[in-house]
Amino acid sequence: MSSTLTQPPATIPPKREITTKPRFSDRVFRGVVTTGGLSSLVILGLILIFLLVNGYNTLKTQGLNFLTSSNWQAAVNDAGKFDPKNSHFGLAAMLIGTLIVAIIAVLVGVPISVGAAIYLTFYAPNAIKKIMVSAIDLMAAFPSVLFGLWGFFVLEASGEYWAKLLNKYLSWIPLFKLPAPYVNRSPFIAGLVLAVMIIPIVTSISREIFSQTPLDRMQAAYALGGTRFAMLRAVAFPYARSGIVGGVMLGLGRAMGETVAVYTVLNVVYQVNWHILFSAGGNVASMILLKFGDASPEEIKALMAAGLVLFVLTLIVNSLANIIVTRTGKSGR
Amino acid sequence: MSTIEKLPTPKPRKPWAATPVDRLKTAGIIAVAALVSFLLVAATPLKGKLAYAVVFFFTYLIIDFVVSLLKAGRPAAIDSLFRGLATTTIVIAITPIVSILVTVWARGHKGLHWTLFTKDMHSNAFTDPVIQGGLLHAIIGTFLLVVIAMVISVPIGILTALYLTEIRGRFTRPIEFLVQAMSGVPSIVAGLFIYAAILVPLTKAVNGFQGSLALAILMIPTVARTSQEVLKLIPSDLREAGVALGGTQWRSVALVVVPAARSGLITAMILGVARVAGETAPILLLTGGSGTKNYNIFRGSLGSLPNYIWQAFAAGTPESITRAWTGILVLLVIVVILFSAARILGNRKVGKK
Numbered sequence A: 001m002s003s004t005l006t007q008p009p010a011t012i013p014p015k016r017e018i019t020t021k022p023r024f025s026d027r028v029f030r031g032v033v034t035t036g037g038l039s040s041l042v043i044l045g046l047i048l049i050f051l052l053v054n055g056y057n058t059l060k061t062q063g064l065n066f067l068t069s070s071n072w073q074a075a076v077n078d079a080g081k082f083d084p085k086n087s088h089f090g091l092a093a094m095l096i097g098t099l100i101v102a103i104i105a106v107l108v109g110v111p112i113s114v115g116a117a118i119y120l121t122f123y124a125p126n127a128i129k130k131i132m133v134s135a136i137d138l139m140a141a142f143p144s145v146l147f148g149l150w151g152f153f154v155l156e157a158s159g160e161y162w163a164k165l166l167n168k169y170l171s172w173i174p175l176f177k178l179p180a181p182y183v184n185r186s187p188f189i190a191g192l193v194l195a196v197m198i199i200p201i202v203t204s205i206s207r208e209i210f211s212q213t214p215l216d217r218m219q220a221a222y223a224l225g226g227t228r229f230a231m232l233r234a235v236a237f238p239y240a241r242s243g244i245v246g247g248v249m250l251g252l253g254r255a256m257g258e259t260v261a262v263y264t265v266l267n268v269v270y271q272v273n274w275h276i277l278f279s280a281g282g283n284v285a286s287m288i289l290l291k292f293g294d295a296s297p298e299e300i301k302a303l304m305a306a307g308l309v310l311f312v313l314t315l316i317v318n319s320l321a322n323i324i325v326t327r328t329g330k331s332g333r
Numbered sequence B: 001m002s003t004i005e006k007l008p009t010p011k012p013r014k015p016w017a018a019t020p021v022d023r024l025k026t027a028g029i030i031a032v033a034a035l036v037s038f039l040l041v042a043a044t045p046l047k048g049k050l051a052y053a054v055v056f057f058f059t060y061l062i063i064d065f066v067v068s069l070l071k072a073g074r075p076a077a078i079d080s081l082f083r084g085l086a087t088t089t090i091v092i093a094i095t096p097i098v099s100i101l102v103t104v105w106a107r108g109h110k111g112l113h114w115t116l117f118t119k120d121m122h123s124n125a126f127t128d129p130v131i132q133g134g135l136l137h138a139i140i141g142t143f144l145l146v147v148i149a150m151v152i153s154v155p156i157g158i159l160t161a162l163y164l165t166e167i168r169g170r171f172t173r174p175i176e177f178l179v180q181a182m183s184g185v186p187s188i189v190a191g192l193f194i195y196a197a198i199l200v201p202l203t204k205a206v207n208g209f210q211g212s213l214a215l216a217i218l219m220i221p222t223v224a225r226t227s228q229e230v231l232k233l234i235p236s237d238l239r240e241a242g243v244a245l246g247g248t249q250w251r252s253v254a255l256v257v258v259p260a261a262r263s264g265l266i267t268a269m270i271l272g273v274a275r276v277a278g279e280t281a282p283i284l285l286l287t288g289g290s291g292t293k294n295y296n297i298f299r300g301s302l303g304s305l306p307n308y309i310w311q312a313f314a315a316g317t318p319e320s321i322t323r324a325w326t327g328i329l330v331l332l333v334i335v336v337i338l339f340s341a342a343r344i345l346g347n348r349k350v351g352k353k
Helices: A002-006 A024-062 A092-123 A126-140 A144-170 A187-211 A215-223 A228-257 A260-265 A284-292 A297-331 B002-006 B020-043 B049-072 B074-111 B136-167 B172-182 B187-203 B208-233 B236-244 B249-260 B262-276 B281-286 B305-315 B318-347
Strands: none
Touching (some): A024 B136, A024 B172, A024 B187, A092 A126, A092 A187, A126 B074, A144 A187, A144 A260, A144 B074, A144 B318, A187 A228, A260 A284, A284 B281, B020 B049, B049 B074, B136 B208, B136 B249, B136 B305, B172 B208, B208 B262, B208 B281, B249 B262, B262 B318
């Protein structure tokens, strides 16, 4: 008891150096983490460099024709060697095909996805909502080869029926004309398969944006006596509009880069085909897969250039989409 | 006194909930719409399940619209019309999922047998009867591909997420942007890149490791973004407590933040695996598709499930196509198991050990 009183006062600790300089371990940690963080930059940069180096020759000899002509021919001279003079590599047909298929996918897939997102956010009872959200998220993890086979064996049958209907009643629109009576494996059906493939991503992005709708504004709309639709029109749609545009563009980017599903469903033929119901077409990715198997090393370089174009195209679309989506989240409040 | 106590307490009312009369009305509208669709399909040249569905939805929407118009006026009618449309879209969105699951089971289960998991295809062709040969080589191949891809991409993905949440240096915005851009890289481009960077100049032959590299490229953004979401949820109290106890940033991240986020990080990993397990395009360019078991990821053609499905589909006979569907069934079961595991882990509260 008394010892506590007689104890000498605690020794004053020596002065400490206070510094904001990170310790050695922290500097190592930051270095490692920053290196890891920069890896995405490195990988994207390497992809760009390697495709550019390999595709450079093709791009140089073909010039702008690579994007504007639609003639793809790897010529061979008498000695059986690659003949650069008579070879033509023009990607236009497949670029057009990529756009056609992706736009069909967006036109069909987006209304469904946005409607589904509205239902899930504003209408669905909790139990149903949980199940459906899980199901749609699960669909995002389905491998693309599965969508391809499903499209080929299941959707094809009904797709042909719809194609014939469209052709019967709407053939006065040039888009729905048929140069020959073949409606199987058309861009239309490939677009439908891609529409199914982009539904999960567009739905989940739209759902996320709709769920951020400011609650006070929603309740203000109800308090003024608005119906749910009036609330949606006055509050949720204006709030979510640009974010949904971003989601749509992400879907578009996904649809433009799809390879295996399109290759399976579509009759990939190297030609410009504006008739979406006719059995021919293709997109850049599926064309690369088609030509890759028996391409000479020189033609593979041309395919690398095609891959470069596809890479840059999807990068632009995705970046725009991300900018739009991020901006919505911030401008909301 | 006693009279007041005897008053019955009113039951809580829910004016927004559907009354039995409302339910009856809805059931009536559905019944009428079903009847009309049945009659219309019978009477006109329309045919097929699709016609039933289309006519049913249109009649339902119209009847519902008219009923609410008569009962509650125009705004209510438009409201119920819109509700009907939204419900229709969710049905359309769910239909393919159901159709895909049913199709895969219906067409794939015929090829299921036990030797599927004990034999490979080294002495069988895809056109042989389904009972011969098996998937063992493909399962081993996919397992190796995915594990190596995981070993490469998980550290990079988690480090990226740590940079974005813990360090938040100068590059945060650009890296966040690039990771998002990277998630849109088409799988065939990843394949072409590895082909140009490794197969042509270095190995000059197909092997499994190249496939793993391409899969890793596709996996990094998924892992990074999911981990980032999880790390964001860790309360900053925990980080501050770590630093307040005198820990360096390294120790507070390694001993506090990462353990707290552990289940979420595992979820990120699983989602990444589910994303790439069925990836086909880069596999077709880079790994080859041997039918024999191959445990060496660095040498020789490596069979895998996507490749098996692809070859079986391309062979084109009824037997081989059954094989393709069986392969898809196995792949899908793997994906669903991974996905459910991620869901269960992800639903746990973050921060709980």
